[in-house]
Amino acid sequence: MPYCTNCGFEIPSGTSFCPSCGSDQVTVPVFEARGSPSVLPLILGILGIIAGIFVPLFGIILGIIGAAIAHKDKNKRSNTYLGVCILAIFVSLAVWALNFVFLMSLLAV
Ligand SMILES: [Zn+2]
Structure with missing residues (x-):
């Protein structure tokens, strides 16, 4: 009040x-x-990082959804959540790229 x-x-x-x-x-x-910002973007971001290591495409999707939610929320703490979601997207892309390089090296042998 x-x-x-x-x-x-x-x-x-x-x-x-x-x-x-x-x-x-x-x-x-x-x-x-x-009120306090939704923690949903943070959860999606963390899940995105974890998922991104195993299934990069899934990590990217989670990261984008989380970032979109965090972007709508104009609260200060959402910037941190947005950062986590962007990190999830980057981790997923990095893992994807590594997987691609790994597959290419397997095919090259
Ligand atoms: Zn008064």
């Missing part, structure tokens, strides 16, 4: 004016009202 920036009176959520002193509450942090 937010408090009035002017008098400290408890303001019901969704109210833009203090019921006690009538002061405008537009300065109340927007992030608090939105």
Whole structure:
């Protein structure tokens, strides 16, 4: 529950004016009202990294979905989650490239 920036009176959520002193509450942090960010991108990112080691295509898909969700969420912590998802995509691509090189070397022998 937010408090009035002017008098400290408890303001019901969704109210833009203090019921006690009538002061405008537009300065109340927007992030608090939105709540904590979804941890789904973080979970998808971690799963993407793990999946990417075994099935690179699956890791890339998970990473992209996670990054898209994290991108929509304008919370500060989502940037970290977005980073994890991008890392998942990179790990998957790296494993994919390594697998390709490995297969090519097998065929070359
Ligand atoms: Zn007030």
